[in-house]
Amino acid sequence: MEGKMKIEAGGYELLNHTADAGFRVRARSLEELFQVAAHAFYDLMVDRATVEEREHRDVVVDASELDDLLVVWLSELLFLFETEGFLGRSAQVSLERGAGWTLHGRIGGEGLDPDRHEVQLVYKAVTYHGLKVERLEDGWEAQVIFDV
């Protein structure tokens, strides 16, 4: 991937990938990393400022590796959108480590309302291509690419 980014912890940048869409996230903690990834996920789909926190969804996902956990977490958000039209405004994440990793996520948001939400992009899937979750000296970095 080209040049190291200068994103702040708790932020993300978009990747200009040949085929599709993706982003790189940086955070101070693992929890924050998964949280910001969820925010970036929704930002690409819709102007998140137009989404109100009217209801919540609780999800639990697990995976043996952290990078796989990122894929299943974002895939769960995609599933919520496709089956219920649920759009998130904010996400809270806690992680548990056992034999693998378990993520408990609470997403605050509402159902898609075409009068208020203009959906820019819908993902087909979260891919394993170029997938990364890495520890940095002062935090964590992750990268994920979507098939759209």
Place this chain on the structure above:
Amino acid sequence: MGARKTWNLEQVDPWRWKIRRHGAMKTDGLVYATEEMLRAIQEEQALEQVSNVACLPGIVGYSMAMPDIHWGYGFPIGGVAAFSVEEGVVSPGGVGYDINCGVRLMTSHLTLKELGGERIKDLVSALFTNIPSGVGSSRKDMKLKDAELDRVLEQGAAWAVAKGYGDPSDLEKIEEGGCIPWADPSKVSAKARERGRSQLGTLGSGNHFVEVGVVEEVYDPGVAEVFGLHPGGITVFVHTGSRGLGHQVCDDYIRILLKSASKYGIHLPDKQLCCAPVESREGRDYLGAMGAAANFAFANRQMITHWVRETFEQFFGTSAERLGLRLLYDVCHNMAKIEEHTVEGRLRKLCVHRKGATRAFAAGHPAVPPVYRAVGQPVLIPGDMGRYSYVLVGTDRAMAETFGSTCHGAGRVLSRHQAIKSARGRSIAKELEQRGVFVTAAGKATLSEEMPEAYKDVSDVVAVVQGAGISRPVARLKPLGVMKG
């Protein structure tokens, strides 16, 4: 992106390039392209992907790429590879997320003069009203229960016809008769079902479309006659696939096969190439689920065809039969199939992956519908929405060289991001209207992402497959009105 490498590339003729076997490759790569195309292809990692596919166990013949090749997940888009059923593998990365994404084309007795002036606009608007499309499109009137969904997954287009969507005679003009017989609905997860339940009979978004066009030029009058293509005749393309259900099947099985690859000792050059032996439990499960998703896509295109016919009936005030609105053919371009091919004089059972590539069987093949068997299988190649599309026919050369496969479309040259950037401040709809094409789209960004310059000129792609002899042009169609998802 990515480092440029000097590939072991060897030009075979003006249309073919060999990637000589190196590293862990088990066979050579073969790319169909002109020198100019190859320069662009080398900018991406697509050639590396052709080489990666050549590393998979049990590959038979070349790891191939069609001239509309571009970067994909695992296999490149435009990738064709066959694996021995006994010793080879099946890979979801060789099919893609949109399982059985495909195209169908209808012909009619209508001509340009019946669609003159503003009439095309009204017709496209009517299609837009009658066919659910766009981001997250779902149907509130039809949410399939499990037992009914099972029947869709088992029967494909035949389910739709039995429900009154279209005519039984449509079925013989669909690849595989519109039904993958080895589909196994029990291998489709609850999640995939949930995603697909309310999406049957929806176009979706992105590059999916319904396009009304006209036959602009006929290259092979004899074959065109058999296909029902006449200069000036109105045609309709439908391009869509298995929607969220197929995406989820791919996603589910990538996760399963990532584990089985290590179980079977398969080294993966790229995670997205995860695979399992064709005859393993995991391999059979994937093929069963993939077949079920493919049947969902066949049913989906069949239902949309029915609404196209209904729209035309309302619009012209007469029956679809009188309008001569017939299905010419329906082809898949994201599939893995178990087929028999002659390799070095021996008939072999192979698992042929075509990802962004179309089956193109020659005259005489039993899988070609009886009405077309004397001339060969129709091959449908949509271009971008501003220029033109092609109808080709399969050849013996394709049978001998590409397991009866050819290109599938134009192939992107600009990423979606780049396209949106370059469309900023322009009205793509107006520009297209000046070229005589009326477009309408559910999503605002879609027209920018899908603008003509985001794609290769499909005539360049067709020139390569024609030059290489792996299919032959029959006719060129020009778009008049396009409904984008």
